[in-house]
Amino acid sequence: MPANPHGYTLNHTMLRVKDPAESLAFYCDVLGMTLLNKVDVEPGEFSLFFLGYVESEDEVPTDPREAARYVFQRQGVLELTHNWGTEDKDGAVYHDGNSEPRGFGHIALDVPDVDAACARFEEAGVTFVKKPDEGMMKGLAFIKDPDGYWVEILSAANMAGGI
Template sequence: MASRCTTRGRRRSAMSANPHGYTFNHTMIRVKDPRASLAFYRDLLGMTLLRQIDVEEGAFSLYFLAFMDEGDKLPEDEADLREYVFSRPGVLELTHNWGTEDEDGPVYHSGNGEPRGYGHIGLAVPDVEAACRRFADAGVRFIKRPEEGRMKHIAFIADPDGYWIEILSARAMAGR
């Protein structure tokens, strides 16, 4: 029997209500080489580096990225910038533990091999096929192309550390 996704009949409890002011701010992934990851997320996907924090005593760096609308400007005041980064939705935090870029092979588990865990990031684009052509031209590794499998309206690509990124169109997901 084919599975079917439905939202009918969902009940909201008091505990699942969205308390005023809550926002899904960011998710964090660990990266082996920040140069490769920044080239991927910033230069290829088009995200903006909002802020970088280097923590010498911990030997790690944090990179906060997000998509910004044309004309948006980052606050110049440091406190205002911190508040902006930690209050806006849709931030990706890349954590780099210094020295991992010099290690051979993969350093982190993406969650998509055994044992399974973390799955993927979702990226909405206006046109999945056009985005996939752009990614293919840039040499991005595909996990799934739109023409593969049963779900023809999505694709999956991999970032430099092997984390999966789902490429989707909101219109296609709505059946339009």
């Protein structure tokens, strides 16, 4: 029997965000993702921002239908959902999953060099939950996005020998 007899793939993970400008700056400018598509759903008063890693921004279609097809045929997409008006509220709007009651944990990024990535994040003023030389598991880090969601920073090459 094939490993995946149904042909399923994990397309995307969705996180709700309070302020899309702040979140897009974090995910695009700090983590290097590209905005693949944006959809405004006026009747529901929310916007969807689909992000991912690309070789070249030229590969991202500009036509809305083609952009949607492009997003939903990929793997490893991050969807940020912004409910209009939340950016005007004081304090946290969403539960990050890492305070009580615990639930959602984190997303993870594979980077070529954890220390170099973390130096870049530190320079950008990113909040660290755990640095690579801290804790029981050395060589990986956890940072927080603007809404407090944790992002694990790891190197696949290091993880293969470290677990």
